[in-house]
Amino acid sequence: MDTSLSRDPIAEAQRNWEEHGWGDAAASMAAITAIMRTQQILLARIETTLKPFGLTFARYELLALLSFARKGSLPMNKASALLQVHPTSITNAVDRLERAGLVERSRHPTDGRTTLIELTAAGRTLAKRSTAALNAGVFSAPGFDAGDVDQLIRILGAFRRNAGDFQD
Amino acid sequence: MDTSLSRDPIAEAQRNWEEHGWGDAAASMAAITAIMRTQQILLARIETTLKPFGLTFARYELLALLSFARKGSLPMNKASALLQVHPTSITNAVDRLERAGLVERSRHPTDGRTTLIELTAAGRTLAKRSTAALNAGVFSAPGFDAGDVDQLIRILGAFRRNAGDFQD
DNA sequence: TGAATATACTAGGACATCCAACGTTTGGTG
DNA sequence: CACCAAACGTTGGATGTCCTAGTATATTCA
Structure with missing residues (x-):
């Protein structure tokens, strides 16, 4: 391997x-x-860094997204749209995060169809710690040459816009 | 979605x-x-293009690799190394390709541990057709701006070398 | 108001990837 | 020459992703 x-x-x-x-x-x-x-390669590094926290990248992404939500909660369909994955992937991630006591499902006050996801105290703490670990272990020194990071952001940003990910 | x-x-x-x-x-x-x-995004496009051929990207990659092998056959561990995936992923792909009549396993003449994979006639034909479809449907117009493709090759090549993928 | 349509989430299945563990075969070493 | 570590492939299990289909709730419109 x-x-x-x-x-x-x-x-x-x-x-x-x-x-x-x-x-x-x-x-x-x-x-x-x-x-x-x-x-x-990058996914393998990230997963290795997150393993001690009992998190996978998919679950981490959801945890991080919730930690930035102003209200502290987010409808599942919003999470699906922002993370750009299939709704069933969110269901899967929430199932496991809920079992681990990191998030909780709650009913939307006015729309009976939507389910809200909310961080627990433990979830918020773990989000902070795991983010710090990722920043230190992966993001602060990813292994790209100087200047190439900005090139990547530009090139891939244009590609994603062409692909219809966002308008802007 | x-x-x-x-x-x-x-x-x-x-x-x-x-x-x-x-x-x-x-x-x-x-x-x-x-x-x-x-x-x-790219994987989704590729999978969509390959679906009519009954192939996934993982199986296609193996098929294409075999079609370039000089002897027409390749040990499984070579395929694992060249495609840079776990040996069990090769086992999985070969199982399905073999069931579809596209490749065949055979024993290595001198080393009893290694298994050779070989394209069947049907496999060789499908490799050609699916490659043509991918070239036409994805690779010839991927959606990158002019000049960015070369930048990507350079940037990601340096990254992969730093990550230890190859010496060169 | 009531039926048709749209939206939100979940259940079940297919696929790919990795890891850990196992049995078989090789080949170096004492 | 015998033994044991290393190499090779496979099996079983966990995870994530997507798709299709189904259920429940909202919204639209005749």
Whole structure:
């Protein structure tokens, strides 16, 4: 699993693409494959950092989102929209967080369809601690060269806007 | 699930980070979150394109890798190393591809521990067709701005090298 | 007002990924 | 030559994601 190869397998795939006459798609294929692999590496680091807290990244994201909510609570459909995942993924995450005593479900006062999620005291504490750990262990030194972080934010921001994630 | 937000939720998260005094980690957090989301968008497009062929991206990657192998066959541990996924993921993919008649397992002639994977004729045909579909539907127009593809390859290549993916 | 439509959440299933543990085969070492 | 550590693949379990379908509640409109 964690063996270092002598050559970049993605660059190798790009060469294969070019040799087969798919030169117009080769570079994009390489970029997309690199995004896939980078996501995998980063996710593994994040999960390792969160493991001591009993959290996964999916659950952490929800916890962090709730900790920034002004009212301290959020409808499940809002969480689904903001985290940009399927509603059933939110249900799954809330189930586990609730079982761990970190959040609680409550009925919406006026709309009987919606369920509100709210942090418990334990949830709020864990959100702070795990965020500090992620900042220290991953975000403050992610391994990108200087200046590249801003490039990534720009490039991927444009891509996500093109993909319809947001208007702005 | 596919609702367009008025504002970029990742930029919003970055602002939250900065307001809480985590300015040194805010930009990296935003870049990493953007990578996660971009991967999700691209994977969804790829899976949609592959669905008519009865393939998932994981199975396609293995199929494509085999189609480039000189001998037409590859040990499972090689596939695991080149695709950079856990050996059990290869076992899973080969199980399904074999059941679909696209690949076959065979014993290594000299080393009794290793298993070789080989494309069937049907597998080779499907690899070609699905690659053409991906090139046409995703890779040839991925939605990145001009010049950004090369930037991505450079930035993510450096990251992966730092992460120990390859020497080069 | 009452029926049709839309929205919100949940249940069940398919798929992929990882980890831990296991059995088999190799190959180096005493 | 025998033994044991290492390598290889598989099984079983946990997690997350998505999809489809179903139930309950709101909203719209005839």
